[in-house]
Amino acid sequence: xxRFSTGGWRxxxxxxxIAALLFAACGGATSSPPATSQxxxxxxxxxxxxxIGGQLNVWTAWGGTELSAYQAVLAPxxxxxxxxxxxxxxxxxxxxxxNNVEAGTSxxxxxxxxxxxxxxxxxxxxxxxxxxxxxxxxxxxxxxxPGLLFxxxxxxxxxxxxxxxxxxxxxxGLIWYNPKVYTGDAPExxxxxxxxxxxxxxxxxxxxxxxxxxSGWPASDDLxxxxxxxxxxxxxxxxxxxxxxxxxxxxxQAYETFxxxxxxxxxxxxxxxxxxxxxxxxxxxxxxxxxxxxxxxQATFIPSFFTQxxxxxxxxxxxxxxPHPKFNDEFSGNVEGFFDTFVMYNDTPQARALMNYMVxxxxxxxxxxxxxxxxxxxxxxxxxxxLGGNAATILQGAKNILLTAGDYMPADxxxxxxxxxxxxxxxPSQLDAILANLDTVQAxxxxx
Amino acid sequence: MDQRILSAILAVVVxxxxxxxxxxxxxxxxxxxxxxLALRMRPYVWVFPAVAxxxxxxxxxxxxxxxISFQNAKGAWVGFDNYRFFFTNPDTLASLxxxxxxxxxxxxxxxxxxxxxxxxxxxxxxxxxxxxxxxLPLPISAVAASIIWKFMFEFQPASHAQTGTLxxxxxxxxxxxxxxxxxxxxxxxxxxxxxxxxxxxxxxxIISAALKGINSELLEAARVDGANELQVLRGIIIPLLMxxxxxxxxxxxxxxxxxxxxxxxxxNGAYGTDVIARQLFARIANSDYxxxxxxxxxxxxxxxxxxxxxxxxxREQEEVR
Numbered sequence: 062x063x064r065f066s067t068g069g070w071r072x073x074x075x076x077x078x079i080a081a082l083l084f085a086a087c088g089g090a091t092s093s094p095p096a097t098s099q100x101x102x103x104x105x106x107x108x109x110x111x112x113i114g115g116q117l118n119v120w121t122a123w124g125g126t127e128l129s130a131y132q133a134v135l136a137p138x139x140x141x142x143x144x145x146x147x148x149x150x151x152x153x154x155x156x157x158x159x160n161n162v163e164a165g166t167s168x169x170x171x172x173x174x175x176x177x178x179x180x181x182x183x184x185x186x187x188x189x190x191x192x193x194x195x196x197x198x199x200x201x202x203x204x205x206x207p208g209l210l211f212x213x214x215x216x217x218x219x220x221x222x223x224x225x226x227x228x229x230x231x232x233x234g235l236i237w238y239n240p241k242v243y244t245g246d247a248p249e250x251x252x253x254x255x256x257x258x259x260x261x262x263x264x265x266x267x268x269x270x271x272x273x274x275x276s277g278w279p280a281s282d283d284l285x286x287x288x289x290x291x292x293x294x295x296x297x298x299x300x301x302x303x304x305x306x307x308x309x310x311x312x313x314q315a316y317e318t319f320x321x322x323x324x325x326x327x328x329x330x331x332x333x334x335x336x337x338x339x340x341x342x343x344x345x346x347x348x349x350x351x352x353x354x355x356x357x358x359q360a361t362f363i364p365s366f367f368t369q370x371x372x373x374x375x376x377x378x379x380x381x382x383x384p385h386p387k388f389n390d391e392f393s394g395n396v397e398g399f400f401d402t403f404v405m406y407n408d409t410p411q412a413r414a415l416m417n418y419m420v421x422x423x424x425x426x427x428x429x430x431x432x433x434x435x436x437x438x439x440x441x442x443x444x445x446x447x448l449g450g451n452a453a454t455i456l457q458g459a460k461n462i463l464l465t466a467g468d469y470m471p472a473d474x475x476x477x478x479x480x481x482x483x484x485x486x487x488x489p490s491q492l493d494a495i496l497a498n499l500d501t502v503q504a505x506x507x508x509x
Numbered sequence: 510m511d512q513r514i515l516s517a518i519l520a521v522v523v524x525x526x527x528x529x530x531x532x533x534x535x536x537x538x539x540x541x542x543x544x545x546l547a548l549r550m551r552p553y554v555w556v557f558p559a560v561a562x563x564x565x566x567x568x569x570x571x572x573x574x575x576x577i578s579f580q581n582a583k584g585a586w587v588g589f590d591n592y593r594f595f596f597t598n599p600d601t602l603a604s605l606x607x608x609x610x611x612x613x614x615x616x617x618x619x620x621x622x623x624x625x626x627x628x629x630x631x632x633x634x635x636x637x638x639x640x641x642x643x644x645l646p647l648p649i650s651a652v653a654a655s656i657i658w659k660f661m662f663e664f665q666p667a668s669h670a671q672t673g674t675l676x677x678x679x680x681x682x683x684x685x686x687x688x689x690x691x692x693x694x695x696x697x698x699x700x701x702x703x704x705x706x707x708x709x710x711x712x713x714x715i716i717s718a719a720l721k722g723i724n725s726e727l728l729e730a731a732r733v734d735g736a737n738e739l740q741v742l743r744g745i746i747i748p749l750l751m752x753x754x755x756x757x758x759x760x761x762x763x764x765x766x767x768x769x770x771x772x773x774x775x776x777n778g779a780y781g782t783d784v785i786a787r788q789l790f791a792r793i794a795n796s797d798y799x800x801x802x803x804x805x806x807x808x809x810x811x812x813x814x815x816x817x818x819x820x821x822x823x824r825e826q827e828e829v830r
Contacts, residue, residue: 159796176796274777330666333688337664472795477600483779487691498599505594
């Protein structure tokens with residue numbers, strides 16, 4: 062799972078010149094700062110963006126449309142620099158990277174970060190290279206969404222240096238609906254949403270939690286969105302960092318609230334269907350006739366599954382979303398985001414060039430234009446569709462952009478967490494035993 | 510990339526050359542030794558590469574694993590902590606329990622079906638065709654087989670068209686669809702069934718071969734003496750097949766103890782279906798090599814007696830031949 066991202070802007074003058082050149086070359090957005098010269102400045106060859114040549118090994122976790130979107134972002138970079146970028150899609154990068162580090166074999170030049178538990182160690186050992194080494198940090202911090210620059214170890218901020226380059230973002234916890242089925246206003250509170258009356262066989266909610274060996278993660282986002290809005294950011298952060306017990310009233314209450322959404326009689330197809338259905342098909346019930354359900358909670362990426370499953374459905378007409386309803390005013394400004402980040406593992410001119418390129422307005426805008434993603438840069442305000450724009454507005458207006466809790470737990474805890482939601486959905490009467498077991502895992506997994 | 514190609518070339522081309530060179534050199538040296546000494550030394554020269562490979566790639570890693578099992582994730586010595594964790598953590602205990610289920614039912618079904626199928630098909634003319642059908646799942650990788658069964662087990666709510674084969678079948682008889690992999694009374698057996706489906710062919714082939722080795726005059730004599738078929742089976746065939754059945758059973762017990770792929774692919778251990786080997790994998794994925802090694806050592810200790818028994822049986826069988 063991916064995390065962070067960032068938009069860079071106002072780099073060294075030389076770099077801007079290149080950016081402008083690239084913009085012109087592909088007829089992209091024109092909001093970049095004025096390029097005074099076409100002559101590269103006197104900085105290093107890497108930053109000058111001239112023909113650098115050579116090779117670059119990049120690992121991403123993307124496949125399908127996400128990967129082709131990234132390839133589109135890379136195209137002008139490759140053309141401009143002459144660097145051969147070897148893209149490899151590796152889903153379990155944490156395992157691969159840490160095995161390579163453990164074995165002392167070669168690492169990719171640029172890849173995703175490892176499990177956050179390793180940030181401090183890998184930063185101190187110089188395995189991850191700090192952005193300060195090669196990036197104009199003033200420009201970077203000026204252009205990146207403030208919510209992503211939280212100076213916290215989990216955001217890659219270790220000993221005063223940044224190690225994670227924020228390249229794009231997503232927004233989680235959106236309530237999707239079919240405007241042809243649900244014509245009311247966005248429910249303001251959770252009670253309003255749960256209380257929306259449904260007719261006939263239409264259930265209030267749709268959900269699907271199957272995802273291979275990561276089954277249960279979609280449910281974990283549902284729970285995270287409840288915790289942060291019900292009990293606030295302090296409880297939320299303490300909870301995923303292992304300082305807040307699972308058996309506490311706050312977390313127990315969140316499970317019970319989550320249970321209102323996946324109760325056998327409230328959810329489309331019943332709980333067995335929820336548990337055995339692939340998360341990408343969770344929205345099927347929104348488009349059946351008569352409608353199977355009214356609402357479905359999922360992140361900004363889900364429309365790609367809607368349209369993949371049924372190419373005839375259209376954003377705005379057949380599906381739309383509203384922000385997650387609140388529980389109280391105090392914590393209503395908390396949103397869950399997730400961010401894709403890049404880490405530089407080998408300091409080469411080619412790697413520096415790509416890291417710098419990723420946070421240019423050009424790269425950020427190109428990415429956004431491919432659809433299905435939100436920029437990490439706050440400079441990007443033009444979105445190809447209404448939904449993206451609305452999501453970006455929520456993200457920019459958020460008081461706190463909180464991390465995906467499960468991703469910041471030790472792997473043992475994360476899997477126990479995911480599994481607990483499956484078990485709870487399957488048999489809610491076991492809640493106390495489930496939470497007690499999670500406390501045991503918490504005690505064992507954070508100590509190491 | 511270049512490095513990997515180089516390694517591949519090394520492994521495929523250079524290694525055999527080195528080995529042949531080693532043998533040549535060994536023989537050359539032996540030929541210069543006094544004849545009696547050469548005779549005594551020759552087996553050692555020949556067996557050395559195999560022993561060296563086994564030591565480097567199996568014995569040393571095993572010893573290393575035992576060492577690691579006394580360390581925590583950061584490499585500090587923690588004594589028996591990892592083992593204490595293993596035997597107190599509810600998840601690993603539940604996994605142990607499921608491995609026992611696998612051990613009993615997987616082994617039982619594979620041996621029973623293997624025996625029944627070979628005995629029954631022994632009497633029909635389309636024997637080879639029938640045996641091929643049973644044998645066919647064996648070459649399918651366990652992951653692929655699990656994906657096939659994922660479709661078989663697929664669940665849709667009662668009001669929907671059933672896309673899973675099993676639920677479609679029971680639906681035609683008017684039963685409600687069952688979420689085979691989620692329902693805690695069916696899921697472990699559903700997983701075991703996949704294992705049985707892939708392994709029965711193996712048992713059948715071995716048992717069938719042993720069955721052909723039984724002298725038919727023996728069976729004729731029993732029948733002439735008035736024994737019915739069931740008595741022939743119980744009194745003659747099974748006792749004569751016993752060494753074979755034991756080898757199959759022990760092999761299946763080891764398979765059951767280290768079962769991973771079916772569980773990982775179909776449920777990933779959720780809904781009370783976890784097994785030890787998946788726990789081991791989860792620990793490695795977590796870079797918690799200490800606890801992973803402890804799981805590995807427990808598994809090794811559990812398998813070793815059965816392994817020894819298997820080897821002994823196998824030797825006995827060889828001697829009989």
